[in-house]
Amino acid sequence: MNAPVRIFGFPGGLHLDDHKALSTATPIATAPLPPELVLPLSQHIGAPAKPRVEPGDKVRRGQTLADPQGAVSSPVHAPTSGTITAIEPRAVPHPSGLSALCLILTPDGEDRALETPEWSPAPDFERLTAAEIRDIARKAGIVGLGGAGFPAAIKLTPGRAVDTLIINGAECEPYITCDQMLMREQADEIVVGIRVVLHALEAPRCLIGIEDNKPEAIRALSDAARQDPRIHVVVVPTRYPQGGEKQLIQTLTGLEVPSEGLPLDLGIVCHNPGTVRAVGRAVTLGEPLIERVVTVTGEAIAQPQNFRVRLGTPMQALVTLAGGFSTPPARLLMGGPMMGFNVPSLAVPVVKATNCILALPPEQTRPEAAAQPCIRCGECATVCPARLLPQQLYWHARAREFDRAEALNLFDCIECGCCALVCPSHIPLVQYYRFAKTEIWAEEADKRQADAARLRHEARQARLEREEAEKEAARARKKAAIAARGSRPAATPSPAATPASTTSAPTAGDADDDPVARALARAQARKAGSGAVPQPTAVDAEATSPADDPVAKALAAAQARKAAKAAATPDADDPVAKALAAAQARKAAQAAGPAADPDDPVAKAIAAAQARKAAKAAARPDSDDPVAKALAAAQARKAAKAAKATQSDTDTP
Numbered sequence: 001m002n003a004p005v006r007i008f009g010f011p012g013g014l015h016l017d018d019h020k021a022l023s024t025a026t027p028i029a030t031a032p033l034p035p036e037l038v039l040p041l042s043q044h045i046g047a048p049a050k051p052r053v054e055p056g057d058k059v060r061r062g063q064t065l066a067d068p069q070g071a072v073s074s075p076v077h078a079p080t081s082g083t084i085t086a087i088e089p090r091a092v093p094h095p096s097g098l099s100a101l102c103l104i105l106t107p108d109g110e111d112r113a114l115e116t117p118e119w120s121p122a123p124d125f126e127r128l129t130a131a132e133i134r135d136i137a138r139k140a141g142i143v144g145l146g147g148a149g150f151p152a153a154i155k156l157t158p159g160r161a162v163d164t165l166i167i168n169g170a171e172c173e174p175y176i177t178c179d180q181m182l183m184r185e186q187a188d189e190i191v192v193g194i195r196v197v198l199h200a201l202e203a204p205r206c207l208i209g210i211e212d213n214k215p216e217a218i219r220a221l222s223d224a225a226r227q228d229p230r231i232h233v234v235v236v237p238t239r240y241p242q243g244g245e246k247q248l249i250q251t252l253t254g255l256e257v258p259s260e261g262l263p264l265d266l267g268i269v270c271h272n273p274g275t276v277r278a279v280g281r282a283v284t285l286g287e288p289l290i291e292r293v294v295t296v297t298g299e300a301i302a303q304p305q306n307f308r309v310r311l312g313t314p315m316q317a318l319v320t321l322a323g324g325f326s327t328p329p330a331r332l333l334m335g336g337p338m339m340g341f342n343v344p345s346l347a348v349p350v351v352k353a354t355n356c357i358l359a360l361p362p363e364q365t366r367p368e369a370a371a372q373p374c375i376r377c378g379e380c381a382t383v384c385p386a387r388l389l390p391q392q393l394y395w396h397a398r399a400r401e402f403d404r405a406e407a408l409n410l411f412d413c414i415e416c417g418c419c420a421l422v423c424p425s426h427i428p429l430v431q432y433y434r435f436a437k438t439e440i441w442a443e444e445a446d447k448r449q450a451d452a453a454r455l456r457h458e459a460r461q462a463r464l465e466r467e468e469a470e471k472e473a474a475r476a477r478k479k480a481a482i483a484a485r486g487s488r489p490a491a492t493p494s495p496a497a498t499p500a501s502t503t504s505a506p507t508a509g510d511a512d513d514d515p516v517a518r519a520l521a522r523a524q525a526r527k528a529g530s531g532a533v534p535q536p537t538a539v540d541a542e543a544t545s546p547a548d549d550p551v552a553k554a555l556a557a558a559q560a561r562k563a564a565k566a567a568a569t570p571d572a573d574d575p576v577a578k579a580l581a582a583a584q585a586r587k588a589a590q591a592a593g594p595a596a597d598p599d600d601p602v603a604k605a606i607a608a609a610q611a612r613k614a615a616k617a618a619a620r621p622d623s624d625d626p627v628a629k630a631l632a633a634a635q636a637r638k639a640a641k642a643a644k645a646t647q648s649d650t651d652t653p
Contacts, residue, residue, distance in 0.1 A: 037312030046072030121286035140282035173336030193280030380419035
């Protein structure tokens with residue numbers, strides 16, 4: 001036998017009639033498969049799972065139907081083989097009474113398992129690493145089966161040394177006996193699960209706390225744990241809420257979990273007996289969480305007992321198996337009378353957090369009385385197991401002074417209901433505390449959203465300012481480069497490096513002798529906007545306007561001659577063509593302005609330059625290309641003819 005472990009205690013609490021004998025007279029029965037299974041995607045604390053199947057898909061028992069989303073989430077598996085007929089909102093067991101998205105599975109009656117398990121069973125689990133065990137627990141969809149629904153894999157990933165594993169077998173809530181019957185009938189499997197969890201946590205010891213009103217469970221677990229010196233069964237007094245996590249830790253170790261802290265802060269991890277059994281079966285047998293034990297009880301039930309149930313089974317099916325109602329229930333709850341909540345109807349399914357279906361007749365329910373003013377009797381503070389001030393919390397919650405309620409450690413309230421039960425004014429204290437918590441959570445969520453929006457806005461503004469600064473810097477660099485190019489004196493290109501048609505600045509000698517070069521130099525100087533501008537000669541001084549520019553005059557005269565020539569040779573029989581040609585000639589003559597000076601050296605220079613360019617191009621055609629030769633010769637003849645015509649015009653007196 002293991003050495004006895006000293007027990008301590010916790011403040012407050014109540015001694016209640018347990019009513020457990022109603023459902024412990026018969027062994028756990030196995031519920032048959034119903035015609036339809038309803039599997040909510042959210043059967044746990046955290047984000048709902050995401051379906052990986054579609055309506056019409058055939059599935060096998062143990063197959064993953066929905067994947068977890070995020071760290072705090074859990075997958076959903078097929079409790080049996082069959083067909084997914086729909087994915088739609090259905091009523092679910094929740095205090096809100098709202099619907100949620102569910103997978104609808106129609107069993108085929110064959111209950112066929114997967115041919116290849118999604119992970120390999122490991123009967124010799126001590127060969128596995130802690131990370132491998134945690135991964136299996138996550139893949140198996142195991143959550144806390146005591147009612148909280150917290151993903152078990154998170155508790156198997158403590159991130160720090162764990163000194164003690166505590167198994168919460170107190171089951172202090174009246175009427176509920178699913179854990180008690182599981183410890184009586186499946187003690188060996190519970191011990192296997194404890195050993196697996198101890199190996200994953202690398203913890204040196206385990207304490208199993210069981211209330212003294214469960215002698216059969218105490219005996220069964222003591223016998224099963226006899227061979228492992230690390231496991232100790234500890235009998236604790238029967239007092240509500242002994243099964244509260246913080247209260248049981250204080251009773252077994254004498255340590256008090258700090259305000260808004262976690263058991264891990266003390267080096268302790270706490271699990272439910274059904275949870276460690278599920279971990280053991282997942283690791284050693286490769287079985288996901290697809291069933292659980294549910295208590296169907298209450299004085300309004302004809303034959304109260306416990307059932308091993310596939311998840312997704314409608315509650316109505318279990319009530320029918322328990323003989324139906326012996327009397328119409330005044331209250332229908334999921335959970336116990338202290339912390340349970342009303343279910344909208346028996347059509348809602350059994351989920352991972354369903355530990356009890358309780359039907360109470362009118363004589364077992366507290367009369368609905370109107371709340372009276374608080375008389376400051378102090379009974380609520382006397383029975384509070386968390387050492388809170390329920391009166392002040394009630395006043396602040398009612399006045400919506402949530403900051404003051406939070407300052408009084410509102411979130412340390414475990415909502416056990418002791419204060420409301422003893423209140424002579426019938427004030428629903430727990431409802432006020434839940435309201436205040438919900439409002440605080442909503443305010444925090446709004447603040448997080450506002451902060452996220454503000455950060456997004458600030459990031460956008462910073463990005464826009466950065467982009468504008470980059471554009472300004474690019475514009476400044478471009479202006480500096482242009483200014484630097486304009487401030488440098490023009491270099492005189494060598495004749496060998498510059499082709500005859502280049503537009504680079506001419507030399508001083510060229511500017512004196514060539515009016516075209518002078519015009520090009522002026523254009524380049526205007527374009528640059530700065531730098532040395534060639535000094536104008538006598539001819540340049542006269543070109544002060546486009547009308548006096550000899551280049552413009554020469555171009556206008558050439559356009560006029562072209563138009564006159566076209567007008568002189570129209571189709572003799574086409575008066576329309578003659579009229580058009582004459583109009584074009586008049587328009588060109590008007591655009592040319594005053595006739596060009598016959599002695600204008602600019603016109604002579606332009607014609608001579610064009611002739612030289614054409615002759616040069618004709619002199620260097622591709623020797624092997626007759627087409628190029630012909631084109632070059634034609635261009636040369638055209639240029640010579642134009643030069644001769646210009647010469648004849650200028651020679652005429």
